[in-house]
Amino acid sequence: MAAKDENSNTVLQGIARHINCLGEENRNTRKKALERIHKETLKRDTPLEATDLKVIFREVLPPVLKIFSDPVEKCRELSVNLISSFLKSVPEPEDHLYYIIPVLVARLGQQDIIEPSEEQRLLLIELLKQMVECSGKKMAVYLDDCVTILQRTVIDPYPEVKKESCKCAAFLARSIPEHFHMLSEALIKPLLIAIAHQHSKVRTIVVESIGDVVQYGNGKTVEPVISHLAQRLFDQAPAVRKSVIKVIGTWLLNLPDRYSFFHRLVPLLLTGITDEQPEIAELADSYWHDVGIKYERENEDDLKDKQDFAKEDPKHYPPNVERPNLGCRTLIMRHLSKILPGLMKDITDWVLETRIKSAALLYVLLLNAEEYITQHMEIVLSGSYRACMDEEPKVVHDVQRACELIGYFVSPEVWCKIVLNNLKSSQSYGSLMVTAAVIKGSERQSLKPFLPSICETLTLSDVCHSVQVGVENASVHVQLLSCVSSICTVMKGDIVEIGLPLFTLCLTVLSLSQDEQIKQSAQSSLETIAISHGMSSKQDLYNKYTVEVIQQYNDNYYTWTNHTVERQIFDTLLLESGDVMGDLLPIIIPILVTNLKPDKDPEMRLKFFTLLSKLVLNSGSTLDSRDKFSEHAVTVVKDMIMPNCTWRAGRTAGAIRTTAVSCLWALLQSKVLTKEKMEPIVEGLLTQMITTMEDDNKSTRLIACRVMTRIFGLMGGSLNQDRLHNIYPELLKRLDDSSDEIRIMVSKTFLAYFDCFDKGYDPELYKAHLEDLFRGLLVHLDDPEPKIQDALLVVLKRAGQIHPGMLKQEIESVKHKHRSVKYCEMLLQDIQVQ
Structure with missing residues (x-):
């Protein structure tokens, strides 16, 4: 024992001068003194015994601690490293804390930063962490001082100091939980400040430190940190989020x-x-x-x-x-x-x-x-x-x-009441989306009894007849189809019992949507419903349900306007239903007649005529698919078309006349109007068309001429001769039309007109009419337009067959007035051949 003491004394005598030099003013002297002390104590070639080091450390510690506040950073660094090295080597290092802790508090625990060097502050906090690790439970005596230091260093500007401080706080909490809980609250505020640091590694360590500080603290510390940890779950760095999960778990x-x-x-x-x-x-x-x-x-x-x-x-x-x-x-x-x-x-x-x-x-x-x-x-x-x-x-x-x-x-018994009531009151696409999702998750057998009430709610006009515009409207349609899809997915073949409302929903979306993609989705939904019904195609659905859908409108079709949703659905139904319409004419025609009355909304009549024209043009696969449309053709002409050809002021009225006469032209082209069907109405129709030929709209006049041509071709010689004589003055007027297209068309009308003169016609009896007719036509034989002259030449050749001599006489009387006798000569030559 005496030998050991003598060994430590020998070392102390050897470093006594160096210890004294620590108080010198010269910085290099102090620096060299620290280096020599380190070398002659801890770095000896023959290491000292731990007990010797403890004796030496007790003598070296006070003067070296004074260097912690040396103005030279290198000296401060060497002093901290020296103390740290001694603490690692001496037994029972906690016995020396009463010297070191106050110095650390003075350097790190003040309101303002005393130690200017970031690296030095890092060394000091690492020293504190080292002391906490090596002291264990004995650190409880210095807990207040440690917390004081950590309160400052956790929010230190230097990120490395923050990280080491957090690690130190966590280890302190784990080491002495029975004492730590009394002071844990003091660390919460600085930790919550540091948790938002810009470096993800700092945030990660702060979260982990909070976990231990709260774990071994008191219950009051939980509440303040929860919201901050919740914010870290939004952190962009996965490591931070992972640390939060570990802490919470x-x-x-x-x-x-x-x-x-x-x-x-x-x-x-x-x-x-x-x-x-x-x-x-x-x-x-x-x-x-x-x-x-x-x-x-x-x-x-x-x-x-x-x-x-x-x-x-x-x-x-x-x-x-x-x-x-x-x-x-x-x-x-x-x-x-x-x-x-x-x-x-x-x-x-x-x-x-x-x-x-x-x-x-x-x-x-x-x-x-x-x-x-x-x-x-x-x-x-x-x-x-x-x-x-x-x-x-x-x-x-x-x-x-x-x-x-x-x-x-x-259970559907529970959610149906709540979901459907909300659907009735809100009519938003959000409610429809929730409904579709809940249905999709339901069990087939438990949902089945509630399907009628679900479908009844979905088909309410307030729910599915959305007339909003833009994205909101499209979203409603998309979610209506989602509801249909969910029902089909869950119920499969059981949807046969609710086939009509599902069909109606798809048809409604198809009618109201302006988005082509949504319309395609509606068509796909109809295909799905058809498959669930065991049908080969969606056309079978129309065959099955079209009658029932139309019958739903029996009580209100006479109140429709242009914006009535039922009218739009009716339009779509007729266009999509195909050949089944041939069986439904008795219920379709009255609806069309009612809504094409002249006192109805002009825009609605315009759309109905457009619909009727499309159907008539494809009558073989729609209205006339069962060869029964001819029975209603007269009604279409008499009760729908003719009343709407009457002149009324306004652009809309003009558009209706154009559409109505176009519809008549389509009807005549379809050949469902036979001669026998035309006979009762031909007089009124001719009168109306003669008036229509004078319309302000060029298209109306042109189509009216075509209609007249077709009527003459259809009726032939059955027209009364006197009636024919009343018509030609109106036809001659059209040869003066501003449109060459109409004038050429009228020339074709004249050809059909002359075909109406039967073999029993007495030219001498009606000589005066023929003279007027020939003179009117000969005027236009000298037209400036060659194509008009060519057309009239053909007409006059045909007219000459009725009374060649009279036509020759009229040609001779006007030939000298024509600018060119070319056409007159051609016409005379043709008569000569006859």
């Missing part, structure tokens, strides 16, 4: 007061399950499973009945999803009422990231809640309606998934 498993904070911590852990990083999601799921298992063990008495008499897993359960354990489900059941209000508020928050996370959390929450959702239907659905109208697709997608779970876990 650990708290839920081990925090002494965790039962008081389940409702605050569980949502954070469940949010981790929805993380975009698979590693984080798996970690959170693993923690959640362990939390549930531990909760079961801790509450074994309360859950004994459920464990002993556990029900089988539901047969109707979301596919490819592992069912949470009993503990997890019970935890959610007991805390759902506290979690949902805040969550449903966040799901419509103005911050996009908050809405995305909240929507994803809602799905996980409801998956764990299962049938307990029933008690919270109102709050879940009210928030879901709004969230489904979010602009962010991911939010909408996750809310739809969550609403599907309502269908899986809640």
Whole structure:
């Protein structure tokens, strides 16, 4: 023992001069003194015994600690390193803390930064961390001083100091929890300041430090940090989010007061399950499973009945999803009422990231809640309606998934009342989207009794007859089709009983939508319904349901206007139904007649005539598919077309006349108007067409001339001779028309007109008429336009067959007045041949 003391004394004598030099003014002297002390004590070729080092350290420590405040940074660095090295080497280093801690407090624990060097502050906090690690429980005496230092260094400007301070705080909390809990609150505020640092590594370590400080602190520290940890779940760095999940998971498993904070911590852990990083999601799921298992063990008495008499897993359960354990489900059941209000508020928050996370959390929450959702239907659905109208697709997608779970876990008897009542009152596409999602998740047999009421609600005019414009309108149509798709997917062949309302819904969307893609979706839905009915094509659906749809309008078709939704559906139905219309003429024609009366909305009549024209042009596969349209053709002409050809002021009225006469032309082209059918109405029709030939609109006049041509061709010699004589003056007027196209058309009309003169016609008796007719035609034989002259030459050749001599006489009398006798000569030559 004496030898050992003599050894330490020898070393102390050897470094005595160096220790004295630590007080010199010359910086180099102090620096060299520190280096020599280090070399002659800790770096000797023959290492000293630990007991010798302890004796030496007791003498060296005070003068070296003074160098901690040396103006030279290098000297301060060497002094800290020297102390650190001694603490690693001497036994019972905690015996020297009463010297060191006050110095550290003076350098690091002041309100203002005393130590200007970042690197030096890092060395000092590393020294403190070293002392905490080596002292263990004995550090409790210096806990106040340590907390004072860490309060400052955790918010130090230098990131490395922050990280080491957080690690030191975490180790301190783990080392002396029985004492630490009394002062843990003092570290929370600086840690929460540091948690938002720009470096992700700093944020990660801060989160981990918070985990230990709260774990071994008191219950008051939990509440202030939860919102900050929740914000870190939005962190762009996966490492930060992962550290949050580890902290929350650990708290839920081990925090002494965790039962008081389940409702605050569980949502954070469940949010981790929805993380975009698979590693984080798996970690959170693993923690959640362990939390549930531990909760079961801790509450074994309360859950004994459920464990002993556990029900089988539901047969109707979301596919490819592992069912949470009993503990997890019970935890959610007991805390759902506290979690949902805040969550449903966040799901419509103005911050996009908050809405995305909240929507994803809602799905996980409801998956764990299962049938307990029933008690919270109102709050879940009210928030879901709004969230489904979010602009962010991911939010909408996750809310739809969550609403599907309502269908899986809640009886239709419960959700139908709430969902359908909201649908009736709101008529928003958000309500329709929720309805479609809930139906999609429902079980086939349990849903079946409620299908009639669901379809009845969906087909209400307030729900499906949307007349809004833009995106809102398109969204309503898309969601109506989604409802149809969900019903078809769940019910399959059972939809036969509700085929009519489903057909009506698709037809409504097809009629009202302006989007081609939506219309294609409606056609696809009709195909799906047809397949579910066991039909070969959607045409069979029209054959089955068209009559019933039209009969629904028997009570209101006489009140239709241009904007009436039923009218638009009627239009689409007639255009799409195909050959089934041939059997429905007795109920279709009265509707058309009523809505084409002159006192009806002009724009509506215009659209009805457009519809009628399309149908007539394809009459073989529509109106006349059963060869029965000819029975109604006279009604179409007499009660629909002719009343609308009467002149009325205004552009709309002019457009109606054009469309009406076009429809008549299409009808004549279809050949369903036979000579026998025409006879009772031909007089009135000719009178109307003569008037129409004088219309202001060029197209109307042109089509009227074509109609006249077809009438003459159809009726032939059955027309009264006197009636024929009354018509030619009107035809001659059209040869003066401003349009050459009409003049040429009238020339063709004259050819058909002359064909109406039968063989028994007496030219001498009607000589005066023929003279007027020939003179009028000969005037235009000298027209400036060659094509008009050519057309009139053909007409006069035909006219000359009635009375060649009279025509020759009229030619001779006017030939000298013509600018060119070419056509007169050609005509005379033709007569000579006759």
